Amino acid sequence: MSDPVNHSRRRFLEKSAAVGAVTIAPGILLHQVASAKPDEQAVSSTVRWGMLINTTKCEQGCTDCIDACNTEHGLVGNNRPESDTQYIRKVTLRDKQTGHELSLPLMCQHCETAPCVDVCPTGASFKRKDGIALVDKHICIGCRYCMMACPFKARSFVHEEVRNQTLSAPRGKGTVESCTMCVHRVDKDQIPACVEACGKGKHEAMVFGDLNDPNSEISKELEKHGGKQIRADLQLNTGVRYQGI
Amino acid sequence: MINRILRITLILTGFVLLLPATGSAETPLPVIHEPEGEGVKCVEPEDVMRRDHMNFILHQRDETMHEGIRTSKYSFAECINCHVQPDDKGNIADVDSEDHFCNGCHEYAAVTIDCFECHADRPQKFIKREGKSASLQHELQQMPTSSEDMGGASK
Numbered sequence: 001m002s003d004p005v006n007h008s009r010r011r012f013l014e015k016s017a018a019v020g021a022v023t024i025a026p027g028i029l030l031h032q033v034a035s036a037k038p039d040e041q042a043v044s045s046t047v048r049w050g051m052l053i054n055t056t057k058c059e060q061g062c063t064d065c066i067d068a069c070n071t072e073h074g075l076v077g078n079n080r081p082e083s084d085t086q087y088i089r090k091v092t093l094r095d096k097q098t099g100h101e102l103s104l105p106l107m108c109q110h111c112e113t114a115p116c117v118d119v120c121p122t123g124a125s126f127k128r129k130d131g132i133a134l135v136d137k138h139i140c141i142g143c144r145y146c147m148m149a150c151p152f153k154a155r156s157f158v159h160e161e162v163r164n165q166t167l168s169a170p171r172g173k174g175t176v177e178s179c180t181m182c183v184h185r186v187d188k189d190q191i192p193a194c195v196e197a198c199g200k201g202k203h204e205a206m207v208f209g210d211l212n213d214p215n216s217e218i219s220k221e222l223e224k225h226g227g228k229q230i231r232a233d234l235q236l237n238t239g240v241r242y243q244g245i
Numbered sequence: 246m247i248n249r250i251l252r253i254t255l256i257l258t259g260f261v262l263l264l265p266a267t268g269s270a271e272t273p274l275p276v277i278h279e280p281e282g283e284g285v286k287c288v289e290p291e292d293v294m295r296r297d298h299m300n301f302i303l304h305q306r307d308e309t310m311h312e313g314i315r316t317s318k319y320s321f322a323e324c325i326n327c328h329v330q331p332d333d334k335g336n337i338a339d340v341d342s343e344d345h346f347c348n349g350c351h352e353y354a355a356v357t358i359d360c361f362e363c364h365a366d367r368p369q370k371f372i373k374r375e376g377k378s379a380s381l382q383h384e385l386q387q388m389p390t391s392s393e394d395m396g397g398a399s400k
Binding site: 040137166167175188 | 363
């Protein structure tokens with residue numbers, strides 16, 4: 001890989017983080033470094049990755065997150081909006097009584113009890129132990145049951161041959177795909193491309209982190225200000241939460 | 246007797262005529278482009294790789310996909326990074342071409358590979374980046390701006 005992981009450095013950082021957790025004032029934990037996963041280690045359910053989106057900071061008409069996602073995954077449309085792949089959609093909501101409008105990015109909600117996983121006949125649609133919902137395209141037969149089962153319309157089907165894929169995001173004709181929460185980046189201790197782009201664009205409407213870690217930024221923010229699930233009535237326990245809706 | 250001699254002569258003539266023909270029709274062996282650089286070695290000896298590369302990749306595939314194990318030893322991306330390099334003119338052979346490292350042998354052995362229906366056939370730095378999708382932009386502009394409740398979000 002072009003960016004090899006320096007394990008001795010990583011171990012050093014893990015140790016420093018542990019020491020830091022004791023010596024730095026309580027509440028300032030270097031949790032992101034402490035949760036670093038060596039390449040050879042399998043993901044575990046001690047972590048549950050999630051995202052928190054503050055809709056009051058999300059600007060209408062801004063497509064920074066979508067653009068970053070498209071670049072990261074090499075998503076190129078064929079000028080057929082009805083069928084072109086979308087991992088993230090910007091949705092505008094308008095309250096008819098007050099006229100108040102808000103804009104939010106909608107992607108795979110990485111449900112704990114994911115309907116897409118329930119209906120998949122081959123096991124291609126699955127949940128990683130750390131809560132990320134994925135499609136194993138090696139065994140996906142393209143039946144699209146998951147697309148019908150998803151209450152968020154988060155999945156897309158690849159109708160046409162794909163060329164010039166990025167090396168870290170393989171995708172091809174005849175399979176279903178959706179937001180992977182940038183699993184290839186998360187495994188390298190990086191944050192998803194959309195969250196990074198939102199931060200770079202100075203909106204900072206998206207926070208990514210470990211929902212199981214009470215000291216992570218996302219958990220603290222959720223504890224302080226709360227966060228709603230879209231279609232909470234379905235009791236899916238989504239990994240993506242929204243504020244301001 | 247004369248018939249027999251005639252038959253043998255005919256057969257022998259046939260063989261003599263056929264010999265040069267079969268020689269020239271033989272399929273040439275695939276040209277294997279070795280990775281450049283001194284001391285660059287594959288993760289396993291050549292004969293092991295020739296026989297078992299598909300098993301290594303398959304095993305790694307499931308571990309990476311389902312368990313997030315991303316060691317580089319049998320990584321498919323690493324195969325591509327090392328083995329697919331530009332020629333003297335700076336061109337990278339397409340996966341359909343016999344000059345592509347994988348396809349060279351697979352074409353010769355008549356074994357179809359499905360890997361590249363999804364995976365990139367060249368290292369990341371040689372992948373052409375295209376601009377943002379025009380159709381996505383189009384849809385954004387067309388997006389309806391009214392919905393009564395969050396149910397509308399799943400529209």
